Amino acid sequence: MLKLWGRPTSNRTQKVLWTLAEVDCEFEFILASAMMGPGGHIAKGNHPFGVVDSPEYRRLNPNGRIPTIDDDGFVLWESNAICRYLAMQYAPERLYGNDVRTFASATRWQDFENNELLPPQHELVMELVRLPPAQRNAQNLDAARAAFRKRLDIVEAQLATTRYMVGDRFTLGDIPIGIRVHRWVLLESERPAFPNIERWYAEIIERPAFQRYTADPANHIEG
Ligand SMILES: N[C@@H](CCC(=O)N[C@@H](CS)C(=O)NCC(=O)O)C(=O)O
Incomplete structure (x- = not known):
């Protein structure tokens, strides 16, 4: 196994x-x-x-x-x-329609998530949840929040033109972006409007595979 x-x-x-x-x-x-x-x-x-x-x-x-x-x-x-x-x-x-171009496009979003969305969100998690309050820094928090939202603009623009991150089908590329957005929703109760991200997020969180191990807030905002 x-x-x-x-x-x-x-x-x-x-x-x-x-x-x-x-x-x-x-x-x-x-x-x-x-x-x-x-x-x-x-x-x-x-x-x-x-x-x-x-x-x-x-x-x-x-x-x-x-x-x-x-x-x-x-x-x-x-x-x-x-x-x-x-x-x-x-x-x-x-996960990619067995199609090389769909695969390549999906892995592009994996790299974008890893290089662009993950670093500022890591800071957000540390500043909002994981660091003891005495070690938190308001400037770091503001900078991380701004940087993360700026990258979300790119996700929003993509989802304004396609149902999922790659075309009209769920792919491998939706998974890492979905985790970032799920964490962000759990971390930040006040969020600017991203209507296309909200539409897409509402759809992907209904997936049984998302519900199985990923939905539980304890896996994202505790610690
Ligand atoms: N680029 C690596 C990074 C791995 C990484 O930094 N993982 C974190 C957890 S998200 C880690 O190992 N943290 C230290 C730990 O928990 O011991 C990957 O994507 O797998």
């Missing part, structure tokens, strides 16, 4: 969990992290799940980061690479 090392509160682990649900693949989940444990973030004095610093884990993933998978001896790390593998191996039709 496929093994996944990670933690449900990790947004990168979440990409893999959602993809596993989409491709309907059973797996063994091994909790692993140097940053968080059952009680929350180590910045608040909690014990981490561990595992990631062990020699055994470092042999699988020399970065000591999560997520990592082992699929019948095939080991892979980097969350978006894992999602691409799962899509190609288990559900090419479902």
Whole structure:
């Protein structure tokens, strides 16, 4: 059975969990992290799940980061690479219409999410949830909020022209953007209007695969 090392509160682990649900693949989940444990973030004095610093884990993933998978001896790390593998191996039709150009367009949105949306949202999570209040910084929060919204303008413009991130079908490209938007909705009660993102978000959160591991707010705003 496929093994996944990670933690449900990790947004990168979440990409893999959602993809596993989409491709309907059973797996063994091994909790692993140097940053968080059952009680929350180590910045608040909690014990981490561990595992990631062990020699055994470092042999699988020399970065000591999560997520990592082992699929019948095939080991892979980097969350978006894992999602691409799962899509190609288990559900090419479902996750990109088995079409190279659709695949390329979807992976473009994976890279956009990783390079543009993730860094400011990481700051938002730290400033709003994970750092102890005494360590929070209002300027950092404002800068992260502005940077994140600026990148959302690009998502909004795309969704003004297509139903999903790539054309009129759900693809691999909707998963990481969906996780960013879900976290943002949970984190920020006051949000500027993004009508097309709202329409798309309302649709994707109805997916059973999203509901299975990703919907639960505890996986996004606790810690
Ligand atoms: N580019 C890597 C980054 C991996 C990464 O930084 N993962 C975070 C969790 S989202 C991590 O390992 N944090 C430290 C920990 O929890 O031990 C990927 O996308 O997989």
